[in-house]
Amino acid sequence: MRADDFIDPLTIVHHNGKNTTSNGHWGAASGLPRAGYPLTIMFDGIDFSPLMSSTLGTADDARLRDLLSRCAGRDRAALRALYDLTAPKLLGIALRLLRNRPQAEDVVQEAFLQIWRNAGRFDTARGSAMGWMVAILRYRALDRIESEKRHTGTDELPDVAAELPVSVEDQSALAACLATLPEPWQRSINLAFVDGYSHSEIAELTKTPLGTIKSWILRGLASLKRCLEA
Amino acid sequence: MSQSLESGEGPPPDQRAGEYVLGLLRGMERAQFEAEMARDPALARAVAFWEDRLTPLALAAAPAITPPPSLWSAIDAAINPARPMASRRERLAALWNHAGLWRAVGALAIAAALVLVLIRPFNRPAAPPPSMVALLNQGNKPLFTVSLRENGSAQILPLGHVAPPAGKVWELWAVAKGVKPVPIGFLQPGLTRLPAGDIPASLRKPGVLIAVTVEQPGGSPSGAPTMPIVFDGPLSAVQG
Incomplete structure (x- = not known):
C-alpha cells in the first residue's frame, strides 16, 4: 500500500436513500445495500496539462497505429513506446473511474497486456488507435467497478468532478454536440462515462428518479448520434 | 436494475x-x-x-499521471517469455490476472456445459418428463429453462453464456402472491440441479414466480432478497 499517495478529503457518507422508483419486483427493496467507501483523490504525480493532445491529432494517432502494428509483430520495444506515450493518460482515466490508485494501476497493467495480445486485431476502420486503447482500459476498469462494488452509497457529488475539466477540446465534434444537449443530460452522460456511475447511482447523486435518468441518457445518446453523424 | x-x-x-x-x-x-x-x-x-x-x-x-516504474516492470515481465519472472508469486499473480486464461476457462466451461446438454439425452434412459416448466427471462430475453419434476426436484439449464458479477452469486427464489419470497438454492451459470424438497410443495404451482437476485457468496444473510430481481419467470404446468 502506498498510503502516502492518498489524501482523502472526502468521505462518501453512508445514507439510506429512498428510491422513488421501484426496483424490479420487490416493492420493499429500498435501493441497494450500502457501504461507505472513502473517496480518494490523488494529487501527487498529476500532470496538470489537461489534454494529451499529442495523441489526439491524426498525425500522432498514425504513430500509435504504427506502434500497435509493431506490437502485433511481437515487438516489445513498440509496446514500451506505446506505454510511454499513453500510460499517463490511461492511468488518469482509470483513477478517475476507480478513485483508488493501486486498483487504477492494476487496471492499466491489465489493459496493456490486453493491448499487447490483441494488437493484431486493431482495425483502423473502426476508429482511432487511442480510442481503441481507451475502450480496452475502460472495460477493464468497469470489470473492477463491478467486482469491487466501488460505487455504492454515495450521496454527494465528488468534488473532483468539478475540479477537473469535463469539457472536451473545443474543436472536437463531440464537444460541439454535447453542448447542444440540456445540461442535466450532459451531466448524466458525464457521470456515467467519466466517473463510472450506474443509472441508480446517478439517480441518487442527482436526486432524480431512476426512470428520468435512464430516459435522459437514452435521449442524450440519440441526439448525440444524430449530431455526430450530421 | x-x-x-x-x-x-x-x-x-x-x-x-x-x-x-x-x-x-x-x-x-x-x-x-x-x-x-x-x-x-x-x-x-x-x-x-x-x-x-x-x-x-x-x-x-482525466489528468495525465506518471505511473510508477514498477508498473512497466510488471507489464514487461508478463510479456517477456525469455526473462524469468522475479518470483513464483509474481508469476502466479500474472497468470491469475491473465484475462486470456479466464476466457479460456470460461470457453472450456461453456463447451463442457454444451457437451453435457447435448450428450445427456442420448446416453441416458429417458428421464421422467417435467411436470412444470418456467422460462427465466430478463426483459423479453429467455436466459434459463427450469424443469420441475413430479417429485419436486428441478433442473435449470442456461440458454446462453451468462454469469453473475464477479464475486457474487445468483440466488434462486420462489415467489407466490402475498407470501415472503422463499430461497430455494443457487443458480449456476451452467447446469443447476435442485434436489427434491428444495422447493416447498406449496410453491410447486403454476403461476409461482421463479426469480433470481445477485447476492453475496453464501446468499442473502437475512433469508430475504437484498437486491432487485435480475430475471424471473412463472411456472406453468406441462399438459401431459
Missing part, C-alpha cells in the same frame, strides 16, 4: 450500444449484450462508433 425499460422492445440498438459504452450495462445485462455483440456485426459497429466518438470526453476529463 432496468425493468422499466425492458418491457416491450427496449431501446434501439444504437442507444443500447451507447449505454454499453458509457458503462451502464452491468452484470448480466453486460454479459448478455456482449454475447449479442459477438453475433451481430451491426451492433459491434455501433459499439465501435461510440467507443471512438466518446474518447475525447474520457481524455479531457
Whole structure:
C-alpha cells in the first residue's frame, strides 16, 4: 500500500436513500445495500496539462497505429513506446473511474497486456488507435467497478468532478454536440462515462428518479448520434 | 436494475450500444449484450462508433499521471517469455490476472456445459418428463429453462453464456402472491440441479414466480432478497 499517495478529503457518507422508483419486483427493496467507501483523490504525480493532445491529432494517432502494428509483430520495444506515450493518460482515466490508485494501476497493467495480445486485431476502420486503447482500459476498469462494488452509497457529488475539466477540446465534434444537449443530460452522460456511475447511482447523486435518468441518457445518446453523424 | 425499460422492445440498438459504452450495462445485462455483440456485426459497429466518438470526453476529463516504474516492470515481465519472472508469486499473480486464461476457462466451461446438454439425452434412459416448466427471462430475453419434476426436484439449464458479477452469486427464489419470497438454492451459470424438497410443495404451482437476485457468496444473510430481481419467470404446468 502506498498510503502516502492518498489524501482523502472526502468521505462518501453512508445514507439510506429512498428510491422513488421501484426496483424490479420487490416493492420493499429500498435501493441497494450500502457501504461507505472513502473517496480518494490523488494529487501527487498529476500532470496538470489537461489534454494529451499529442495523441489526439491524426498525425500522432498514425504513430500509435504504427506502434500497435509493431506490437502485433511481437515487438516489445513498440509496446514500451506505446506505454510511454499513453500510460499517463490511461492511468488518469482509470483513477478517475476507480478513485483508488493501486486498483487504477492494476487496471492499466491489465489493459496493456490486453493491448499487447490483441494488437493484431486493431482495425483502423473502426476508429482511432487511442480510442481503441481507451475502450480496452475502460472495460477493464468497469470489470473492477463491478467486482469491487466501488460505487455504492454515495450521496454527494465528488468534488473532483468539478475540479477537473469535463469539457472536451473545443474543436472536437463531440464537444460541439454535447453542448447542444440540456445540461442535466450532459451531466448524466458525464457521470456515467467519466466517473463510472450506474443509472441508480446517478439517480441518487442527482436526486432524480431512476426512470428520468435512464430516459435522459437514452435521449442524450440519440441526439448525440444524430449530431455526430450530421 | 432496468425493468422499466425492458418491457416491450427496449431501446434501439444504437442507444443500447451507447449505454454499453458509457458503462451502464452491468452484470448480466453486460454479459448478455456482449454475447449479442459477438453475433451481430451491426451492433459491434455501433459499439465501435461510440467507443471512438466518446474518447475525447474520457481524455479531457482525466489528468495525465506518471505511473510508477514498477508498473512497466510488471507489464514487461508478463510479456517477456525469455526473462524469468522475479518470483513464483509474481508469476502466479500474472497468470491469475491473465484475462486470456479466464476466457479460456470460461470457453472450456461453456463447451463442457454444451457437451453435457447435448450428450445427456442420448446416453441416458429417458428421464421422467417435467411436470412444470418456467422460462427465466430478463426483459423479453429467455436466459434459463427450469424443469420441475413430479417429485419436486428441478433442473435449470442456461440458454446462453451468462454469469453473475464477479464475486457474487445468483440466488434462486420462489415467489407466490402475498407470501415472503422463499430461497430455494443457487443458480449456476451452467447446469443447476435442485434436489427434491428444495422447493416447498406449496410453491410447486403454476403461476409461482421463479426469480433470481445477485447476492453475496453464501446468499442473502437475512433469508430475504437484498437486491432487485435480475430475471424471473412463472411456472406453468406441462399438459401431459
